[in-house]
Amino acid sequence: xxxREDGFMKMIVGLGNPGREYVNTRHNAGFxxxxxxxxxxxxxxxxxxxxxxxxxxxxxxxxVLLVLPQTYMNLSGDAVQPLAHYYKILPEDxxxxxxxxxxxxxxxxxxxxxxxxxxxGMTSIILRLNEDGFPRIRLGIGRPPNGWKVPDYVLSRPxxxxxxxxxxxxxxxxEAAERQISEELSNVMNDIHRRCKKKKEKKESPTDE
Numbered sequence: 603x604x605x606r607e608d609g610f611m612k613m614i615v616g617l618g619n620p621g622r623e624y625v626n627t628r629h630n631a632g633f634x635x636x637x638x639x640x641x642x643x644x645x646x647x648x649x650x651x652x653x654x655x656x657x658x659x660x661x662x663x664x665x666v667l668l669v670l671p672q673t674y675m676n677l678s679g680d681a682v683q684p685l686a687h688y689y690k691i692l693p694e695d696x697x698x699x700x701x702x703x704x705x706x707x708x709x710x711x712x713x714x715x716x717x718x719x720x721x722x723g724m725t726s727i728i729l730r731l732n733e734d735g736f737p738r739i740r741l742g743i744g745r746p747p748n749g750w751k752v753p754d755y756v757l758s759r760p761x762x763x764x765x766x767x768x769x770x771x772x773x774x775x776x777e778a779a780e781r782q783i784s785e786e787l788s789n790v791m792n793d794i795h796r797r798c799k800k801k802k803e804k805k806e807s808p809t810d811e
Contacts, residue, residue, distance in 0.1 A: 612661075613691045614639070614779050615669040617678050617700040617723040619757075628743040629675060629756040631701040631768070632723075635741070636668050638776040652688065654681040662784045667691075671723075678723035679730030686731065696736040697779055700724060701756065705742025708767040710774050710798055712739050712782075712791040737787055739775050774798070 618633030643659040657668040671681035715735040718724035746755035
Protein backbone atom coordinates (compact mmCIF):
# COMPACT_ATOMS: atom_id res chain seq x y z
CA UNK A 603 0.00 0.00 0.00
CA UNK A 604 2.99 2.29 0.24
CA UNK A 605 3.57 3.07 -3.45
CA ARG A 606 2.20 6.23 -4.98
CA GLU A 607 3.62 5.56 -8.43
CA ASP A 608 0.39 3.91 -9.60
CA GLY A 609 -1.71 6.95 -8.71
CA PHE A 610 -2.47 9.27 -5.86
CA MET A 611 -3.35 7.82 -2.49
CA LYS A 612 -5.99 9.38 -0.25
CA MET A 613 -6.44 8.90 3.47
CA ILE A 614 -9.78 9.28 5.26
CA VAL A 615 -9.59 9.38 9.05
CA GLY A 616 -12.56 9.07 11.38
CA LEU A 617 -12.00 10.23 14.94
CA GLY A 618 -13.30 8.41 17.99
CA ASN A 619 -12.31 6.32 20.99
CA PRO A 620 -11.44 2.60 20.82
CA GLY A 621 -13.12 0.15 23.16
CA ARG A 622 -16.55 -1.42 23.42
CA GLU A 623 -17.76 1.10 25.99
CA TYR A 624 -17.42 3.93 23.45
CA VAL A 625 -18.88 2.22 20.38
CA ASN A 626 -22.26 3.99 20.30
CA THR A 627 -21.28 7.31 21.87
CA ARG A 628 -21.52 10.71 20.19
CA HIS A 629 -17.75 11.21 20.28
CA ASN A 630 -17.40 8.24 17.91
CA ALA A 631 -19.33 9.85 15.04
CA GLY A 632 -16.15 9.90 12.94
CA PHE A 633 -15.71 6.16 13.46
CA UNK A 634 -19.28 5.56 12.31
CA UNK A 635 -18.59 7.20 8.94
CA UNK A 636 -15.48 5.11 8.35
CA UNK A 637 -17.41 1.97 9.29
CA UNK A 638 -20.18 2.93 6.85
CA UNK A 639 -17.63 3.33 4.04
CA UNK A 640 -15.98 0.04 4.96
CA UNK A 641 -19.30 -1.77 4.90
CA UNK A 642 -20.24 -0.29 1.53
CA UNK A 643 -16.95 -1.38 -0.01
CA UNK A 644 -16.87 -4.78 1.62
CA UNK A 645 -13.81 -4.25 3.81
CA UNK A 646 -13.31 -7.39 5.88
CA UNK A 647 -9.64 -7.11 6.79
CA UNK A 648 -8.14 -4.40 8.97
CA UNK A 649 -4.45 -3.94 9.59
CA UNK A 650 -2.96 -2.58 12.82
CA UNK A 651 -0.32 0.02 12.06
CA UNK A 652 1.01 3.09 13.87
CA UNK A 653 -1.63 3.08 16.62
CA UNK A 654 -4.47 2.73 14.12
CA UNK A 655 -6.67 0.20 12.38
CA UNK A 656 -6.50 0.71 8.63
CA UNK A 657 -8.43 -0.71 5.73
CA UNK A 658 -8.13 -0.13 2.00
CA UNK A 659 -10.78 0.63 -0.60
CA UNK A 660 -10.74 1.88 -4.17
CA UNK A 661 -12.96 4.67 -5.37
CA UNK A 662 -12.92 5.34 -9.10
CA UNK A 663 -9.58 3.59 -9.38
CA UNK A 664 -8.15 5.71 -6.55
CA UNK A 665 -6.50 3.92 -3.65
CA VAL A 666 -7.96 5.11 -0.35
CA LEU A 667 -6.91 4.31 3.19
CA LEU A 668 -9.62 4.19 5.85
CA VAL A 669 -8.20 4.97 9.27
CA LEU A 670 -9.55 4.46 12.79
CA PRO A 671 -7.01 5.82 15.31
CA GLN A 672 -6.68 3.60 18.38
CA THR A 673 -5.01 6.23 20.54
CA TYR A 674 -8.11 7.73 22.15
CA MET A 675 -9.41 11.05 20.88
CA ASN A 676 -6.98 13.45 22.55
CA LEU A 677 -3.95 11.74 20.98
CA SER A 678 -5.31 11.21 17.45
CA GLY A 679 -2.27 12.91 15.96
CA ASP A 680 -0.05 10.11 17.29
CA ALA A 681 -1.73 7.83 14.75
CA VAL A 682 -2.37 10.22 11.88
CA GLN A 683 1.09 11.82 11.65
CA PRO A 684 3.15 8.62 11.33
CA LEU A 685 0.65 7.13 8.87
CA ALA A 686 0.67 10.29 6.74
CA HIS A 687 4.47 10.26 6.79
CA TYR A 688 4.79 6.56 5.96
CA TYR A 689 2.32 6.66 3.07
CA LYS A 690 3.51 10.09 1.89
CA ILE A 691 0.03 11.58 2.17
CA LEU A 692 -0.16 15.19 1.02
CA PRO A 693 -2.28 17.60 3.13
CA GLU A 694 -4.88 17.93 0.38
CA ASP A 695 -5.16 14.11 0.22
CA UNK A 696 -6.04 13.81 3.89
CA UNK A 697 -9.65 14.04 5.08
CA UNK A 698 -10.57 14.00 8.77
CA UNK A 699 -14.12 13.35 9.99
CA UNK A 700 -15.17 14.20 13.54
CA UNK A 701 -17.98 15.28 15.86
CA UNK A 702 -18.69 18.94 16.62
CA UNK A 703 -20.77 20.27 19.51
CA UNK A 704 -21.14 23.67 17.82
CA UNK A 705 -23.39 22.10 15.19
CA UNK A 706 -26.87 20.75 15.96
CA UNK A 707 -27.63 17.07 15.45
CA UNK A 708 -28.41 16.54 11.78
CA UNK A 709 -25.91 19.09 10.44
CA UNK A 710 -22.87 18.30 8.29
CA UNK A 711 -20.23 20.91 7.51
CA UNK A 712 -17.19 20.63 5.25
CA UNK A 713 -14.10 22.86 5.33
CA UNK A 714 -10.94 22.73 3.27
CA UNK A 715 -8.65 23.90 6.10
CA UNK A 716 -8.54 25.90 9.32
CA UNK A 717 -8.20 25.61 13.07
CA UNK A 718 -9.41 22.76 15.26
CA UNK A 719 -12.27 24.79 16.71
CA UNK A 720 -11.33 23.34 20.09
CA UNK A 721 -11.95 19.72 19.10
CA UNK A 722 -9.16 17.90 20.92
CA GLY A 723 -8.62 15.19 18.34
CA MET A 724 -8.19 17.77 15.61
CA THR A 725 -5.91 19.85 17.84
CA SER A 726 -3.68 16.81 18.29
CA ILE A 727 -3.54 16.14 14.53
CA ILE A 728 -2.76 19.75 13.63
CA LEU A 729 0.00 19.94 16.24
CA ARG A 730 1.61 16.66 15.16
CA LEU A 731 1.39 17.47 11.44
CA ASN A 732 2.31 21.11 12.00
CA GLU A 733 -0.28 21.69 9.31
CA ASP A 734 -3.95 22.71 9.19
CA GLY A 735 -4.32 22.87 5.41
CA PHE A 736 -6.31 19.66 5.01
CA PRO A 737 -10.06 19.15 4.50
CA ARG A 738 -12.40 18.00 7.21
CA ILE A 739 -16.03 16.99 7.69
CA ARG A 740 -17.78 17.98 10.92
CA LEU A 741 -20.82 16.13 12.21
CA GLY A 742 -23.16 17.96 14.56
CA ILE A 743 -23.80 16.35 17.94
CA GLY A 744 -25.35 19.41 19.59
CA ARG A 745 -24.61 21.12 22.89
CA PRO A 746 -24.99 19.43 26.28
CA PRO A 747 -28.37 19.95 27.96
CA ASN A 748 -28.48 22.08 31.10
CA GLY A 749 -26.76 20.33 33.95
CA TRP A 750 -24.60 18.13 31.77
CA LYS A 751 -20.81 18.27 31.76
CA VAL A 752 -19.15 18.18 28.34
CA PRO A 753 -17.23 14.89 28.87
CA ASP A 754 -20.38 13.14 30.05
CA TYR A 755 -22.35 14.45 27.09
CA VAL A 756 -19.91 13.56 24.30
CA LEU A 757 -19.51 10.08 25.79
CA SER A 758 -23.27 9.57 25.98
CA ARG A 759 -25.38 7.73 23.43
CA PRO A 760 -27.83 9.54 21.13
CA UNK A 761 -31.41 9.54 22.31
CA UNK A 762 -34.00 7.39 20.58
CA UNK A 763 -35.33 10.49 18.80
CA UNK A 764 -31.83 11.43 17.60
CA UNK A 765 -30.87 8.04 16.16
CA UNK A 766 -32.61 8.60 12.77
CA UNK A 767 -30.89 12.01 12.45
CA UNK A 768 -27.50 10.47 13.14
CA UNK A 769 -28.13 7.76 10.55
CA UNK A 770 -28.91 10.46 7.99
CA UNK A 771 -25.79 12.51 8.68
CA UNK A 772 -23.55 9.44 8.73
CA UNK A 773 -24.83 8.51 5.26
CA UNK A 774 -24.42 12.11 4.07
CA UNK A 775 -20.88 12.39 5.44
CA UNK A 776 -19.90 9.05 3.91
CA GLU A 777 -21.22 10.25 0.56
CA ALA A 778 -19.26 13.49 0.86
CA ALA A 779 -16.08 11.66 1.86
CA GLU A 780 -16.34 9.42 -1.18
CA ARG A 781 -17.25 12.19 -3.62
CA GLN A 782 -14.38 14.49 -2.61
CA ILE A 783 -11.94 11.89 -3.87
CA SER A 784 -12.85 12.58 -7.50
CA GLU A 785 -14.81 15.86 -7.36
CA GLU A 786 -13.83 19.41 -6.50
CA LEU A 787 -14.18 19.84 -2.75
CA SER A 788 -15.99 23.16 -3.21
CA ASN A 789 -18.67 21.49 -5.33
CA VAL A 790 -19.20 18.72 -2.79
CA MET A 791 -19.24 21.27 0.01
CA ASN A 792 -21.85 23.48 -1.66
CA ASP A 793 -24.11 20.53 -2.47
CA ILE A 794 -23.97 18.98 1.01
CA HIS A 795 -24.50 22.33 2.74
CA ARG A 796 -27.43 23.14 0.44
CA ARG A 797 -29.10 19.82 1.19
CA CYS A 798 -28.61 20.24 4.93
CA LYS A 799 -30.11 23.73 4.76
CA LYS A 800 -33.07 22.51 2.72
CA LYS A 801 -33.72 19.70 5.18
CA LYS A 802 -33.53 22.12 8.11
CA GLU A 803 -35.94 24.58 6.47
CA LYS A 804 -38.38 21.78 5.70
CA LYS A 805 -38.25 20.62 9.29
CA GLU A 806 -38.79 24.14 10.67
CA SER A 807 -41.57 25.14 8.25
CA PRO A 808 -45.17 24.68 9.46
CA THR A 809 -47.07 21.73 8.07
CA ASP A 810 -49.67 22.70 5.50
CA GLU A 811 -53.19 21.84 6.53
